[in-house]
Amino acid sequence: MKKYVCLGVILLFILITQFLHAQEIHQSSDLYDKTIQFFSFKEKSVRVVITGIVLMGCGCGLMGGFVVTRKLSLFGDTLSHAVLPGVAVGFIWSQSKNSVGIIIGAMIAGFIGVFLISLIRKTTRIHLDSALGLVLSGLYAIGICLLTRIQKLDYGNQSGIDHYLFGQIAGLSSADTMIIGLSTILTALFILILYKEMLITGFDQAFASSIGLPIDLLQYILWTLLAFTVITSLQIVGIILVSALLIIPAATSSLITQRMGSLLICSALFGIIAGLSGCYLSFLGNHLPTGPLIVLSSTSIFLFVLFLNPKNGVLFEKLNFMKNKQKVLIENTLKAIYQELEKKDFTQDQISLNELAKRRRRSVAEVQKETDILVKKEYIHIFKKKSPKLPGESTICLTPSGWSEACRIVRNHRLWELYLTNQAQYAPDHVHEDAEKIEHILGNETVRQIEKILSNPRKDPHGKLIPSQFDIDRGYINLNSK
Amino acid sequence: MKPFFPTFDYTDVFIAPWATTNDFIWNGQIILMGFLVSLSCGLIGTFIVLRKLALMGDAISHSILPGLVAGIIIFQSKAIVPMFIGACFAGLFCSFCIEWLQTKTPLKPDAALGLTFTSFFALGVLAVSQMGHHIHIDAECLLYGEIGMIPLLENISVGSVSFGPYPIGIMVIISIIIILMLIIFYRQLLVTSFDQALSISLGFPLKKIHYALMTLLALTIVSAFEAVGVILVVAMLVFPSTTASFFFTRIPAILIFTFPLSIIYSVGGFFLARWMDCSIAGAMVVVAVLCFLSAWIITARMNFFSNLLPSKN
Numbered sequence: 001m002k003k004y005v006c007l008g009v010i011l012l013f014i015l016i017t018q019f020l021h022a023q024e025i026h027q028s029s030d031l032y033d034k035t036i037q038f039f040s041f042k043e044k045s046v047r048v049v050i051t052g053i054v055l056m057g058c059g060c061g062l063m064g065g066f067v068v069t070r071k072l073s074l075f076g077d078t079l080s081h082a083v084l085p086g087v088a089v090g091f092i093w094s095q096s097k098n099s100v101g102i103i104i105g106a107m108i109a110g111f112i113g114v115f116l117i118s119l120i121r122k123t124t125r126i127h128l129d130s131a132l133g134l135v136l137s138g139l140y141a142i143g144i145c146l147l148t149r150i151q152k153l154d155y156g157n158q159s160g161i162d163h164y165l166f167g168q169i170a171g172l173s174s175a176d177t178m179i180i181g182l183s184t185i186l187t188a189l190f191i192l193i194l195y196k197e198m199l200i201t202g203f204d205q206a207f208a209s210s211i212g213l214p215i216d217l218l219q220y221i222l223w224t225l226l227a228f229t230v231i232t233s234l235q236i237v238g239i240i241l242v243s244a245l246l247i248i249p250a251a252t253s254s255l256i257t258q259r260m261g262s263l264l265i266c267s268a269l270f271g272i273i274a275g276l277s278g279c280y281l282s283f284l285g286n287h288l289p290t291g292p293l294i295v296l297s298s299t300s301i302f303l304f305v306l307f308l309n310p311k312n313g314v315l316f317e318k319l320n321f322m323k324n325k326q327k328v329l330i331e332n333t334l335k336a337i338y339q340e341l342e343k344k345d346f347t348q349d350q351i352s353l354n355e356l357a358k359r360r361r362r363s364v365a366e367v368q369k370e371t372d373i374l375v376k377k378e379y380i381h382i383f384k385k386k387s388p389k390l391p392g393e394s395t396i397c398l399t400p401s402g403w404s405e406a407c408r409i410v411r412n413h414r415l416w417e418l419y420l421t422n423q424a425q426y427a428p429d430h431v432h433e434d435a436e437k438i439e440h441i442l443g444n445e446t447v448r449q450i451e452k453i454l455s456n457p458r459k460d461p462h463g464k465l466i467p468s469q470f471d472i473d474r475g476y477i478n479l480n481s482k
Numbered sequence: 483m484k485p486f487f488p489t490f491d492y493t494d495v496f497i498a499p500w501a502t503t504n505d506f507i508w509n510g511q512i513i514l515m516g517f518l519v520s521l522s523c524g525l526i527g528t529f530i531v532l533r534k535l536a537l538m539g540d541a542i543s544h545s546i547l548p549g550l551v552a553g554i555i556i557f558q559s560k561a562i563v564p565m566f567i568g569a570c571f572a573g574l575f576c577s578f579c580i581e582w583l584q585t586k587t588p589l590k591p592d593a594a595l596g597l598t599f600t601s602f603f604a605l606g607v608l609a610v611s612q613m614g615h616h617i618h619i620d621a622e623c624l625l626y627g628e629i630g631m632i633p634l635l636e637n638i639s640v641g642s643v644s645f646g647p648y649p650i651g652i653m654v655i656i657s658i659i660i661i662l663m664l665i666i667f668y669r670q671l672l673v674t675s676f677d678q679a680l681s682i683s684l685g686f687p688l689k690k691i692h693y694a695l696m697t698l699l700a701l702t703i704v705s706a707f708e709a710v711g712v713i714l715v716v717a718m719l720v721f722p723s724t725t726a727s728f729f730f731t732r733i734p735a736i737l738i739f740t741f742p743l744s745i746i747y748s749v750g751g752f753f754l755a756r757w758m759d760c761s762i763a764g765a766m767v768v769v770a771v772l773c774f775l776s777a778w779i780i781t782a783r784m785n786f787f788s789n790l791l792p793s794k795n
Contacts, residue, residue, distance in 0.1 A: 073596040074537055081713065123782060126727070130720050133536035134774065137717030141767030144626040144714070148761040166607060240544070240713075241607075244600030251593045289611050295604035302597065306587065314587070 038283050046283075049169055052177040053275040053294075056233050057245070059184035061271030062191060063229045064250030065264040066222060070202050074129070075117075077243035078136040080230045082113030084143025084239055087164050088150060102164075103179065103231055110227035113139055167238035167291035169279065176235055183232045187225050191264065194218065199260050236275075237291035248298040249274060252305050255312065274298035326373070328440050333370045334379060334406040335413065335439075336360050337398060342464070346477045350383070354392035364392045371396060379405060400475055407467040412439040414460035415450050421461040422454060428461040488759065495757045509752065511646060515629055516748030516766055518653040519706045522660050523715065524722030524740035526702050528733065529695060531723045532675040536716070537592075538577065541599035542696075543703045543715045545576030547606025551613055566652075566704055573700035576602050603712075627711035627763040630755075652705045663698060664737065671695070672733060710763040721770040722747075728777040746773060 038046060067076050083106040090105025113135050120131040163171060191198070201208040201218050208215055226246075233242050253266030278294030307315045336359045340351040357367040368391060374380045379402030385393045398406060416435040420426040426434075451457075460466055471477050499509040530539050546569035553568020576598055583594035664671070673681040674691050681688060703715050710718060726739040751766030758765065 068590060068593045071590055071592050073590070073592040077596055077600075124728070124778065126724055127531070127534050127536075129534050130531045130536045130724055133540060133716050133720040134724060136540070137713060137720065137767060138771040138774070140713050141717055141764045141771065144711075144764035145755075145758065145760045145768055148626070148764060149758055152759050241600055241604055243596055244604065247593050247596040247600070251589055251597050254590075254593075255588065289607060292604035292608040292611075295600055296608065299597070299601040299604070312588070 034284055035280075038280055045170075048174050048177050049172050049279065050276070052172050052180050052236065053169075053279045054272050055177070055180045055184045056236055057249075057271035057273070057275030057294075058268045059180070059187050059229050059271075060233055060242075060245040061249045061268035062184075062187050062264055063226055064246040064248075064271070065253070065260070065267045066198065066202065067226065067246050068250040068254055069260070069263070072226075073243070073247045074132055076226060076230065076246045078117070078132045079110050079113060079227060080234070080239050080242045081136045082139040083107075083109045083227070083231055083234070084140050084164070085109050085146055086112075086143075087234070088143050088146035091150060092146070106231040106234070107227055109139065109143075110231070114223055114227075163238075164234050165238050165240070166289055167234070167236050167241065169236055169282065169290040172235060176232075180232045180236075183225075183228045187229060190221065190225055194221075195261075198222070202260075237294055241291045241295045244295040245271065245274070245298065248295070248302050252298070252302040255302075255305050255309060270298060270301055274301060324440075329370060330374060330377065330379070331405070331409045331440055333360065333367075333374060334398075334402060335409050337380070337396065337402075338406040338410050341398075349476070350395040350397045352393060352395050356396070357392065374402070378402070403475055404472045407472045409439055411467050411472075412442045412447060414464065414466045415447060415454070415457075416442065417462070418454055418457055418460050418466070419450050431461065488757065490757060495753055499752075499756065511650060512629055512762065513748050513752050515650050515653060515709050516751060516762070517744050518650065518657050519629075519709050520718050520722065520744040520747045520766065520770075521740060522653065522657040522702050523706055523718035524744055525657075525660050525664060525737060526695075526699055527719035527721075528723040528726075528736055528740070529671055529675055530699060530719055532733075533695075535699075536720050537595060538580070538696075539699060539703065539719045540713075540716045541580060541595055542573040542577060542700055543707060543712045544599040545602035545606075546570075546573045546700070546704055546707065547712065548572050548602055548609055549575075549606075551606060551609040554613070569704040569707075570697075570700050572602065573703065574697065577696050577700075626714060626761045627707065627709050629709040629762045629766075649705070649708055653709075656702055656705050660698065660702065663694075667691070667694075710766070714763050714767050717767040717770060721767070721774055725770070725774045725777045728781045743770075743773065 038050075064076075067073055086105035086107065086109025087102050088105075089109070090102035093105065094101025116135050116139075117131050120126055120134065121128065126134070197208075197213055197218060200211075201213060201215050205215060230242050230246070233245060237245055249270035250263070250267040252270050253263050256266060257263050274297040275294055277297040279290060281293045281297070282288040282290040305313070307313050310316055333356075336356055337351060340355050340359055341349070344351075353364055353367055353371070356371070357364045360367055360370075362370075371380060371382060375382055378399055380396045380398055383395045383397075385391075413435045416438050417428075417431040420431040420434060421428050456468075458466055458468070465477070467477065498505070500506050527536075527539070530536060549568040549570070549572025550565050551568070552572070553564040553566070556568070557564035580595050580598045583589055583598065584591045587594070589597070670681070670686050670691055673684060674686055674688055678688060706715050706718065722740045722743045723736055725743060726736040730736050730739060747766045747770050750769035750772075751762060754769060755762040755765035
């Protein structure tokens with residue numbers, strides 16, 4: 001449920017940011033017209049582009065799920081750079097911006113790249129990341145040489161070739177869209193048929209080989225599909241940014257979910273949203289390149305999820321941390337007040353700030369700050385002395401809620417100490433540190449369980465009284481009338 | 483239509499570039515720049531490769547792009563200093579982001595790296611495409627550099643004496659800084675690269691050395707990128723030391739071997755580009771690839787033959 005709320009909020013956020021961004025670019029009437037033009041699907045060119053983008057986002061998202069969980073992110077980056085010489089050779093061979101020739105060339109170059117990486121790994125002592133760097137930059141340089149050479153030759157239609165570097169959506173034809181669709185359908189089919197096998201080989205290779213799965217074959221199929229996805233997406237986002245489309249949507253959804261199935265669905269969704277919003281933005285501004293905008297849209301989705309995801313977003317984690325810190329502080333102060341009262345055998349119901357400061361090993365000023373928080377929470381009353389020169393002489397007493405809170409925390413602490421000495425055979429002088437940490441976390445149910453195991457004890461290992469539920473309800477402890 | 487491989491004309495490739503004094507100075511500057519770039523990148527790349535940070539170099543080189551543009555916008559000038567500051571800042575900020583994502587979020591390290599630098603690069607490309615009329619950088623030159631245009635740029639001159647174009651001057655300074663740093667902090671770099679536990683027990687500041695190295699890397703990449711472009715910088719970082727590591731296992735030997743390799747790369751790349759009429763930076767890396775492949779094959783052959791010989795025991 002939470003997940004879908006999350007997705008909804010993200011969608012809303014993106015629409016809003018897009019709207020704001022778009023307003024900067026154009027006046028609102030123009031914006032309205034263009035929005036209508038974009039989403040009405042009436043023009044054929046717009047329709048082709050949107051279909052292509054949606055298919056590409058979906059395919060890249062699905063593939064990215066495997067790429068990110070198998071730690072192949074930089075492998076995908078390398079693959080996308082390594083296909084450049086293949087693109088150039090395919091262009092020379094087919095003498096035009098013919099998709100089929102270029103795709104075949106790019107596939108071959110991609111396989112040469114993969115083969116070289118595994119060969120370097122097998123025959124030399126070069127580390128994986130250096131091997132990736134070598135293949136990436138080496139093949140890319142060969143591609144650059146070929147490209148710059150092609151630009152010097154006078155081939156008829158050579159304008160398309162440099163679009164492979166940064167992507168150019170305007171040149172997308174229906175044939176290109178068909179090929180993108182083919183690769184996405186192949187990927188989806190592959191996942192549907194071999195989902196279980198891919199899951200096992202991805203997460204537990206030893207188990208996969210023990211039940212007789214063909215690990216190598218599956219890996220080669222995955223690589224082939226990866227290469228196919230990368231190559232078909234090149235036209236839209238370009239060589240350098242295509243790996244971003246593989247990594248970012250999948251990384252975003254890996255923050256939200258832990259299940260492979262929902263990860264794949266989420267990352268496909270994020271891919272589609274990023275593709276559409278990037279495309280829409282570049283449609284609004286006339287000279288905005290599409291590839292970078294798509295990547296930046298997916299980055300903004302990522303940042304949004306990273307910071308504002310209610311489950312483990314960075315901001316919420318920080319808030320929780322602060323909250324917990326304050327809770328521990330409050331509970332420790334209450335415990336100190338209880339212990340001071342206990343020292344006086346509960347004959348008085350007030351202690352001075354000086355005593356509290358001594359027990360907490362803090363200065364009076366620091367303790368004063370802590371008690372201010374407690375007063376705000378209505379756990380204590382503070383009786384200020386007339387003369388402000390002696391703040392330590394002020395006395396404090398617990399309110400009923402403060403009393404039960406203090407008793408609860410002391411009770412948790414002492415029960416845990418007793419539990420450790422009785423059940424876990426700890427020495428009595430070793431248990432304090434542990435209890436000091438756990439006392440803040442123990443829930444009611446756990447406390448009931450411990451009570452049951454220890455059969456409602458009254459004394460902790462150090463011979464001190466464990467406040468009982470009766471004491472808490474009564475509001476005071478009378479040591480004399482036991 | 484011209485054939486793809488032009489006919490090889492010995493005089494045109496080898497003699498013509500040096501025929502007149504002007505040609506000599508022009509082409510000499512290109513080769514000198516190529517040599518300086520591959521030397522400084524190769525020297526610092528040895529330690530980058532040792533520390534398995536090769537792709538970090540890739541990430542930094544991609545991420546300097548938005549910094550360059552921001553430098554130009556903020557200082558409203560195309561002078562070298564603001565661009566340099568902006569680029570360095572972006573590079574360091576990118577490496578900081580990557581480390582933050584890797585340590586503070588559940589993301590996989592490689593995904594964090596890929597995610598950060600592609601986003602930075604996308605931002606940069608977008609900015610360049612919007613600022614196209616303000617700045618002389620065009621997007622494609624970023625990808626493979628314009629080492630051939632280096633002699634055209636304004637010269638550094640003190641009084642009436644001219645010291646050549648400013649990229650060469652900056653590269654000379656960077657090379658000297660790197661060589662000095664390597665000589666002074668050689669021990670620290672070596673120990674921290676191989677044995678972190680030992681370096682802690684020897685009292686070397688691990689973090690400081692790491693960040694100093696990253697800063698030096700960013701400086702090198704920023705000053706080299708104008709010549710070779712953002713992606714080929716990575717090649718310059720990894721190829722020299724990996725090629726040398728086929729023959730040598732001692733770090734000083736690998737570092738010294740970078741010198742002849744740099745000469746081979748720059749001179750070979752220049753002639754290859756002259757013959758093929760293609761990008762000089764690309765041709766330099768192609769020569770580097772050829773060197774790497776031949777070193778690989780030679781050592782594989784040597785191992786093959788030495789395995790055929792009767793073993794000593």
